[in-house]
Amino acid sequence: xxxxxxxxxxxxxxxxxxxxxxxxxxxxxxxxxxxxxxxxxxxxxxxxxxxxxxxxxxxxxxxxxxxxxxxxxxxxxxxxxxxxxxxxxxxxxxxxxxxxxxxxxxxxxxxxxxxxxxxxxxxxxxxxxxxx
Numbered sequence: 001x002x003x004x005x006x007x008x009x010x011x012x013x014x015x016x017x018x019x020x021x022x023x024x025x026x027x028x029x030x031x032x033x034x035x036x037x038x039x040x041x042x043x044x045x046x047x048x049x050x051x052x053x054x055x056x057x058x059x060x061x062x063x064x065x066x067x068x069x070x071x072x073x074x075x076x077x078x079x080x081x082x083x084x085x086x087x088x089x090x091x092x093x094x095x096x097x098x099x100x101x102x103x104x105x106x107x108x109x110x111x112x113x114x115x116x117x118x119x120x121x122x123x124x125x126x127x128x129x130x131x132x
Contacts, residue, residue: 014041016054021124024117030055039093059115061087068104087126101127
């Protein structure tokens with residue numbers, strides 16, 4: 001486990017997302033004008049000019065892509081290699097995330113995953129979901 005972690009950059013726009021993570025809730029921006037969610041947090045909606053709302057997401061999704069990263073990013077020096085992936089959340093948006101609770105050989109595109117808060121030095125990561 002790394003003794004130092006990367007510094008989070010929290011802005012006025014992203015604070016509701018990071019506050020949700022601290023409370024073990026995945027918060028996404030929602031555009032009531034179009035009925036669509038968006039990620040990453042932005043000051044304006046991607047699909048309309050309707051003011052955005054913050055809504056709690058399920059924290060579940062489908063693995064779209066994954067890789068075993070050998071790049072030494074700040075705060076991850078002693079964790080190389082580590083798993084990262086792209087998850088399409090059940091609410092629609094994709095999120096780039098750390099992957100945990102698994103090995104490279106156990107991952108599959110299309111696999112169901114869910115958010116896990118904390119662990120391995122990450123504020124959150126996605127892990128394989130139990131069979132539904």
